[in-house]
Each structure stands twice: as structure tokens, then as C-alpha cells.
Amino acid sequence: MASGSFDALIAKIGDNPLLLAQLARTIAAKGDTAKAHELARRSLALAPDNAQVRFVATEILSRGVPHWHFTIVRDEARNEAYDAALRRVVRPGMRVLEIGTGTGLLAMMAARAGATEVFTCEMNPAVAESARAVIARNGFADRVKVIGKHSADVDAEKDMGGRADVLVSEIVSNDLLSEAALPAHEQAHRRLLKPGAKIIPAIGRVRIALAYDAEGDKKRMSSRCGFDLSDFNVLASPRYHIGRGEKRLTLCSDTADLFSFDFQSGGPWPESKSSAVVHADGRPATAIAQWIALDMDGAGHYENTPESGASSCWAIVIYPFVKTLTLPAGTPVTVRGSHDRNHLTIWPEF
Ligand SMILES: C[S@@+](CC[C@H](N)C(=O)[O-])C[C@H]1O[C@@H](n2cnc3c(N)ncnc32)[C@H](O)[C@@H]1O
Incomplete structure (x- = not known):
């Protein structure tokens, strides 16, 4: 039928x-x-x-609404970093564009910070509909307009009545890239923003270090009941996540940026490779740990640093080694990475 x-x-x-x-x-x-x-x-x-x-x-x-909508708004440090940056950047008379409405939280922050008009686009129709209800309930329906479209389909004149002074977005994933943040920023710069518009966050960085996961052996097969099951390990995912506030990870090197994306520049960011050198601290390492840092507006900063113990809505991404590695303290280890604009690959050079 x-x-x-x-x-x-x-x-x-x-x-x-x-x-x-x-x-x-x-x-x-x-x-x-x-x-x-x-x-x-x-x-x-x-x-x-x-x-x-x-x-x-x-x-x-x-159905089709990611469960993390319910966790990201509980990350007070994240919320605070965005709220503070918006309060510093937004001035009365400004028009703000948000990519990725979600609950409407950041769009309402922008309005509360003094924006005259806020346009927020959301590609998931169910999410856009509920955001409209949230925004109306909080009394911002007159200043915050939800555009139920992917940012690539937003028309500056028809949907917004002109370009915006500020772009705010939180479309970064655990590895920074897989929510298509790079193409979204490039397109917004070209079509939706005034020259010199402020971007929040201004810079996104992919951070790495050697790490020891106390539960890393659960991710690998070894011997069971007298049988060697290790050939099964080619079926183990090359990366896994360690979630909010779990206290099983120890960093065993200094930390480094593997990639840095200046969102304020608008790109473009073609596919690329990078490398960074970290130095072992002499303790056993089971993996490379990767996390993200956001430089909000030149003043504020957010980072889901693995060892802080603070809970973050972003997980740490773990790239496990085949075998535990123990290197003398000070040994340099080169970590390599590549991205195709949407996905990140990380591997050590041994
Ligand atoms: C991580 S949530 C952030 C929600 C809210 N801004 C916040 O920070 O609490 C990202 C939202 O952006 C939407 N989204 C991602 N990329 C988008 C794009 N290019 N255009 C429109 N919506 C997008 C997703 O559907 C999702 O609802």
C-alpha cells in the first residue's frame, strides 16, 4: 500500500x-x-x-536519532567552553549561524549572548522539530530560527536573509573529522558567512600519545582452554574507544598534535598525511591514544585529555599495538596519520 x-x-x-x-x-x-x-x-x-x-x-x-544527544549536553566543560566563547564574541546586532542544532542549546546560548538573529540548521528532521519546541519553550522562537536542512543546502539569502557574522558549530566527532566538519566549514565560508566572520571553535586539533590500557588485553585473543586463539586477532577492530571518565588509561609519553585544522581560515583542507614524534617514558605501552582539542576563540579551550579524570562526551580513540611495547625512557617514536577529510588513520612507525 x-x-x-x-x-x-x-x-x-x-x-x-x-x-x-x-x-x-x-x-x-x-x-x-x-x-x-x-x-x-x-x-x-x-x-x-x-x-x-x-x-x-x-x-x-x-529511530535514527543518535543516543549521544542525551550525553553531550551533560558535558558541563564543553557547554561552558561554548557559552564563554559566545559571550566573548557575540555583540548586539550580530547574526549568528549554527551548523548542527541538536537540542538548540548552542543556538540559545548565542541568542542569550546578545545575537540579534540566530539561524541554526539541522539535517535530521526529527531533531529539527524537537529543537523548535525546545527553543519556543525557552522563549527564543522570535530570535532563533531552525532551518531543517543540511548546511550544504542552506541558501544565505532565502533561508537567512543574508550572510552571518559568526559561525558556531559542534560537529566534531571523537576523531574530529567523521561528522564531516571539514567540508561543512569550507562550504559555510564560501556561501553563508560575511568576510572576516568569527568561527567558534576557531581551531580543532587531533592529539596523540603512547598509552597503556589496563583492560587492553580484553580486546585481543590469546590462549583459552589450552588452545592458541591468536589468529583470530585479524578480526579485531584496529581501533576502539574508551569512554567518559574511565580510569584505565595511562599516558606513557609526552603528547603531540598530529593534525591541526584552522577553522577560522575556512580551509580548504585536502586529504593529507602528517607525523609527530613523542618520547617513551620507559613504561609499557599498549597503544596510541588519540583525543581532540578545541581552541574556541583565541581565549577559551576544551580538551578531553585522557588522564584528567574528568568525564567528557568525546571518547578517547585507542589504536592498539599488536604487542605491548616497552622502550627505554626518551626513545623517540614517530606516529603517522592520514585523513581523507572524513576519516582518520593512525599508525606507529617501528
Ligand atoms: C554533536 S550534535 C551538536 C548539537 C548541539 N549543537 C550541541 O552542541 O549540543 C551535531 C548535530 O548537528 C547535526 N549536523 C551535523 N552536520 C550537519 C550539517 N552539515 N548540517 C546540518 N546539520 C548537521 C547532527 O544531525 C546533529 O544533530
Whole structure:
């Protein structure tokens, strides 16, 4: 049944919230996500306190919405770094563009910091819709406009009435790149920003060090029940993540930047290779640890430094060695990296 042929059924159901939610589930299974979401939201509006309706409707609406939306807003250091940078940079009369609305948190910060107008684009329609509700509930609907589009599809004149003075975004992943931050910044510079517009964060850096993961052996096969299972290790992922505030990682070298991207410059950033030298401290190392640093606006700074013990919404990315490595203190180790604009590869030179 084509989704258009559900219209008669929808009319017949009328305002029965549970039937609407159940029909939304059927329509979602047929692939008409927009219609399914419309019905799910309508059923919720009709029966906000009905637990069964809520279950069915939120099951549909939450599909395809990354779970990290619920964790990033709990990272107080991240929030504070953005809020402080926006308060320093934004002046009354300024027009701010955000790429990646999420909950609307940064867009509302920009408005609170004094922006006359804030335009925030969000490529996920369900997220854009909920952000509009959040922004309205907080009293910013008159100054914060959610554009339900990917940034590449935003038209400066039609969607924003002109270019912006400030760009703020938090579209950096654990390895900085895999949320396509580089192309998004390049395009925004070319099409959506005034010359000299301020960019927050201004610089993003990929940081590395040698590290010892106390639980690293759980990621490898060795002997079990008298059998050597180590040939299975070619099936182990070449990298894994260590999450917020886990206290199992020790850095065993100095730290270095492997890549640095000056977002303020607007790029372009073609695919490239890089290397950095760190120095072993004499303790055993099981991996290269990679994390990120954001230089917000020339004043503020955010870094999910592995050993700080602070919890961050960004995980540490671990590139494990085949074998534990113990080098005399002071031994230089070259760490190499390459990126194709969206993905990062890191390996040691031994
Ligand atoms: C990590 S969240 C950040 C949300 C919010 N700005 C915050 O900091 O709490 C990134 C959001 O940006 C959206 N997004 C990523 N790249 C985008 C792009 N180029 N254009 C529009 N939306 C984008 C994602 O769908 C996601 O909702």
C-alpha cells in the first residue's frame, strides 16, 4: 500500500491517539518517515499522558536519532567552553549561524549572548522539530530560527536573509573529522558567512600519545582452554574507544598534535598525511591514544585529555599495538596519520 493510500484510513481514525500511533508504526515500516513522524507527534499531542501511546510514538520518533544527544549536553566543560566563547564574541546586532542544532542549546546560548538573529540548521528532521519546541519553550522562537536542512543546502539569502557574522558549530566527532566538519566549514565560508566572520571553535586539533590500557588485553585473543586463539586477532577492530571518565588509561609519553585544522581560515583542507614524534617514558605501552582539542576563540579551550579524570562526551580513540611495547625512557617514536577529510588513520612507525 502506498503511503498516500493511508489518507482515507487516517481520516477514519480521526483523533484516536493509539490507533494513530499504531498506524504511524505501519507507515514507518513502509518507509514514509515524514508521515510516520507527523502521526506520531499528533498522537502524542492528543494523549500526552498515555504511556502506551508514548511508547509507540517515541519508538518511531527516536529511530535514527543518535543516543549521544542525551550525553553531550551533560558535558558541563564543553557547554561552558561554548557559552564563554559566545559571550566573548557575540555583540548586539550580530547574526549568528549554527551548523548542527541538536537540542538548540548552542543556538540559545548565542541568542542569550546578545545575537540579534540566530539561524541554526539541522539535517535530521526529527531533531529539527524537537529543537523548535525546545527553543519556543525557552522563549527564543522570535530570535532563533531552525532551518531543517543540511548546511550544504542552506541558501544565505532565502533561508537567512543574508550572510552571518559568526559561525558556531559542534560537529566534531571523537576523531574530529567523521561528522564531516571539514567540508561543512569550507562550504559555510564560501556561501553563508560575511568576510572576516568569527568561527567558534576557531581551531580543532587531533592529539596523540603512547598509552597503556589496563583492560587492553580484553580486546585481543590469546590462549583459552589450552588452545592458541591468536589468529583470530585479524578480526579485531584496529581501533576502539574508551569512554567518559574511565580510569584505565595511562599516558606513557609526552603528547603531540598530529593534525591541526584552522577553522577560522575556512580551509580548504585536502586529504593529507602528517607525523609527530613523542618520547617513551620507559613504561609499557599498549597503544596510541588519540583525543581532540578545541581552541574556541583565541581565549577559551576544551580538551578531553585522557588522564584528567574528568568525564567528557568525546571518547578517547585507542589504536592498539599488536604487542605491548616497552622502550627505554626518551626513545623517540614517530606516529603517522592520514585523513581523507572524513576519516582518520593512525599508525606507529617501528
Ligand atoms: C554533536 S550534535 C551538536 C548539537 C548541539 N549543537 C550541541 O552542541 O549540543 C551535531 C548535530 O548537528 C547535526 N549536523 C551535523 N552536520 C550537519 C550539517 N552539515 N548540517 C546540518 N546539520 C548537521 C547532527 O544531525 C546533529 O544533530
